[in-house]
Amino acid sequence: MSGSLLDAIAVVMQPLLLLEMLGGVILGIMFGIIPGLTATLAVVLLIPLTYGMDAISGVAILVGVYIGGISGGLVSAILLGMPGTPSSIATVFDGFPMAKQGRGAKALSMGIFGNLFGTLVSWLFLITLASQLAHLALKFGPFEYVAVIVFGFTTVISLSGDSIPKGVVSCLFGLVVCTIGSDPVIGVTRNTLGLELLESGINAVPAMIGLFVVAEVFRNIASESATIVEDDLKVADKGGITWADVKASGWNLVRSSLIGVAIGMLPGIGGSLANIVAYDQAKKGAKDPETYGTGNVQGVIAPEAANNATIGSALIPMLALGIPGDVVTAALVGGLMLHGLQPGPLLFVDNPDFVYGIYVAFLIGALMMFGVMYLASNSLLPKLLLVPKKYLLPVVLVACSVGCYNLNFSFTDMWMSLVFGFIGFGMATLRFPITPVVISMVLGTTLENQLRLALVSSEGSPIPLFTQPISLLFLVLAVLSVALALRKKKLLAQGSEENG
């Protein structure tokens, strides 16, 4: 066994491959930084270019690209207030306020550290517990999924800002939007309002890009300053990671990474939810939740650790069972099969050197990502704050259109990023919370699918939801989550009454 590991290390640590991986990581980071271009897009676009290579090189580069892509999202989330990828939506909540207070470099450094931590945690799970976790994931049937999704929806309550009723309306709007297009179970077309454009339904990613990026672009147009963040507040602090910072964030890092690992492993939930759930849990578990949203660095660390932690765990069902969970892992499975490899338990037996090669490449990719981003964060990246918005924002709009089109070569997706840009603009102007829409769009179709499947499997009875252990667990967590959120709101209100 150790022979294979050494072989794998030798295969991966070749100068040419390392250089290609570095290039891949940097490319991925760039895709992550530019709002509108996603990490998934980077991987999908690069796949044909890896055909000529052998399997391990191809996969190593793609993994590096993906790690870079997911990690890069925090840059524009913090510096521009626009998430670079949908997995960094929650990073905006505290990251952008930090940039506006001149603490952007700190936010970047800590966020990048969170990236590394999350990636390494999921890497550890991948190399040690892949098989066991994969079989655990199999136990998640329709009822378990419904319970997990209900738990996911509880984040809507605390992320609704000041108005829970408006948050509920936003959430339901997202759910109704999910019903447009094809029914997930039978494939019947519904709610297309007579438009052929809507037959393909509305995909969550273009909608998210529209709501958080395009809308933000429109909101920035009329603002007075020539750059996105005001002149005199730009770079007041120096970045850097101190031991004190790490200690203070310890529990947050671990919890957020675990959330990311769990969500990344369940196909169909959507890794882009991990950052929102992690942020929500960080806020709920904090001693000072009222500071979240005003520039609390923990609010940057939580989503970034979580979103990176989904990367390694998404590989778990793919490698251990041969069952991919999302677009990226499905493409990787395809790539492996093109090279004559069969993902699944046999892979560990027939090609252990390949599996070890992935493990090594993953680790190297993570370290490269950290190195590149950390080096860039002190000098290069804060320069983004200096670019005048008249040059920056049009580029962002073009990138959003291009990025959304390239997801599936669909003009519907391109239109949707614009339409949801208008919707997001309207919502923000009228003070409707936007995050609940995203949560319900990520979860809605899966919820309907799993709910109907659950009822089919139990012949119409909802009882297994409460009797099966895993689903009961998540329902209890959901109830606790809601209770905690409401209690905190009550305490805050009481506190301000007493003080005020």
Added chain:
Amino acid sequence: MLKKSFVSMALVAACLVLSACARPGAAGFPTKEIRIIVPYKAGGQSDLAARKIAEISQKQGVFLHPILVVNMSGANTLEGLRAVRDAKPDGYTLLLHHTTMLTMDALGTLNLDWRKAFDMVCQVMEVPYVVSVRSDKPWLSMTEMAEDIKANPGKYIMSVQGVGGSAHFAGLQINQALGITDLVKYMPLTGGNDSAAAMMAGRVDFRPAPSSDVARFFRGGEERVLLFLSDTPSTVYKDAQLANELGIKNPIKMRSGLFTTHGVPADVIKVLQVGMKKIVNTPEFQEFMEAQVVDGVYISGDEWLPLFEADAQNIKGIAKTVNIKQ
């Protein structure tokens, strides 16, 4: 002397004319990249076949320009189909699709007339269906399982990996022949991976699926194949029963191949056919197909059309007997 130079000039001219004829197609087709549109997401079976074709073409220089694979899975394949239907009929836009187009047509969900919208270039592969169960199940043959199902109506669950898809129809055809259509429950799932996961977790008992979906689980020992939906035995699924053993007539097989926009000039199609025939018959393509327990069978467009039509009638027949309204 003059005669000699005249003869040599005539020979040269003849060679030039011949080589121009040999360089095939309208104006030296292809002069740029050819695109194969796959109406499914990346990593799926159609996608892999298209990419293998592209890879072989590039490695062996079959077509002078690269072949590019474009995934357009929107609107349940319809976006990809429409894109090819509306493309310029110059032969540079191809569609890789299969029998599912016929099942959608039978169910009225296709929304376009494939006979008018596309010209058939060629078939590239034939994917037989199988019925597999988890290997810890007691049944060693389809007949055994059918008996168990008849003895315990409503107990066992069949996976439908794509309602209205060709695997669904294969399952219906089998159930009908065995007389168990109303004796099993149906679990509607999305795609081969979903179905494999459900089977591993024990949420479904058996699944009709394309052989390529099942191959790697069969080899890994996780699934046992009870039925090979064909009249000729499989070299891989040695213990599986065959269609004729169970009285299944005209067993459905997935035929997958290339279509192009209607109106592409015949000589351009000829060039495509020559190239694709070469690719399909390479040992590399054949090996790749075998690894998935699928057959790489080239059939040119005009021979393929009647077979495809026959399949369409077969499928319509199945649809009728299950009371499918249009």
Added chain:
Amino acid sequence: MRKWTIVALIMLAAFGVVCMLDVEESSFMVVSDDLLGATGFPRIVGGLLALSSAIVLAQTFLDLKRKGEEPISGKIDFRTGLAMILAVAYVLGVIHLGFAISTFFFLLFLTLVFDNLKLTHIKGILAYSAGLTLVAHYFFKVFKVYLPDTILF
């Protein structure tokens, strides 16, 4: 703002109701026990949306009566509207006219909008628009992105 909120909520409620009704009846089903069916979920969430919109509508109306109007969040002026129109024109242009040409003009005009339509920096803006269009064009070529045929390029 409250008046606009009320308008928005009315539209949302209407949307919810429409989505309850606009479902094609399924043509077949060999799947038993699918209690919700294709119509169940849209009806439930559509109904809930309409209901919750109505409730918030009532609340907002009462707030309007009691507390009067509230200012909107953020600044909007005619430039925002222009940008939105340009964005729509851009997408239409990419689909029908051609990617490169639409991108060039979009970048050009939108940057001018930011400059309040003054031509002081026109040289820089032209360079920027042309440069970025070339980058995007090159990006499409390198990654061999598929673009359907359009009138121009």
